[in-house]
Amino acid sequence: MSRRVRVLLFLSAAVVFAVAFTAACTGLPHFGTQSHPYGDRAVHAALQHRTANVISAVNFDQRALDTLGEESILFGAVLGAVALLRRARDENRGAPEPGRVLPSTLLLGAGLLPVTVLVGVYIVAHGQLSPGGGFQGGVVLATGLHLAYVAADYRVLRRVRPLAVFSALDAVGAGAFTALGLAGLIAGAAYLQNVLPLGTFGRLSSAGLVPLVNAAVGVEVASGVIVLIAQFLDQAVEIAPPDDNSPPQEAGT
């Protein structure tokens, strides 16, 4: 298909979509409406389970099984990226060259790294109380660790980031979520049902199963993102491209 035909096809499809979408939007409840039946019920259910952060209650209590599915997508995506980016036989591993780092950058990085990791742990641990939780805190933890790369160099990053440990932790996090669901079954309720003692509203120990699932997701997201970034950094820093003069080889030869 030529470029012109493709754009024309897109434009005609876009017109159809725009008309249908606009018509659908006029049928939606008005923007900013006061009527949110699902939202009201979710808030009610969250307060019953003494969870201050309703979003965490929805994700890790009311529809925890959906979150387990989404978390498995995350795990699968990380696994796929690792499989795709592993070193091929025709690629050479080069030693990364350390670059010059300004002393002020080094100082700021060294100072901020522990603070960022602490903030990440805090966000994961307070997922049932304040905005945040396993997903957000995990990303903060994973990116915070890479201050070691920004402020120092790749070899320092490799020392603070034992990749084998984080690969294992990724699987442990995913497995822990699945295993925590069994608590419901053991207590004679449904899989992933919140059956633990609910605690006092607004306390760190409130919300029963939610903080535990949050922690499992936090571990999985943090190690998953670390493993992902490691694969891309490997490509950029360590793996030398195959010789450009030779014809591209088929995979598996």
Next chain:
Amino acid sequence: MTVLPFLAAGWIFLAGVYGMVTSRNLVHAVGCLAVAQSSTYVLLLGVGYRRGATAPVFSDIPVNTPVVDPVVQALVLTDVVVGATVTALLLSLVIQIRKRTGTVNPEELTELKG
């Protein structure tokens, strides 16, 4: 205009798809897919908005305060995380395509190779 936020979501979606259709670079195409996907965040958050309401977190507000719809916010949250990892997966595919064929222009990737 009470439908304007929803229409904005539709516009972002079309902009993303247009970028994918006309793309000459696979990295750019993956970026456009992320743009098209982000339109769903705008749509969902627009649907969940409630005038005069606050965030659905009751750690420092009374429990009868009106809050915006937490269900759509939870959907957006997981969408963001899964979207980011799937984008990473697609980008690693692009890296492999570049290694094996030497190009990232989708128009040059015409033949199937066994």
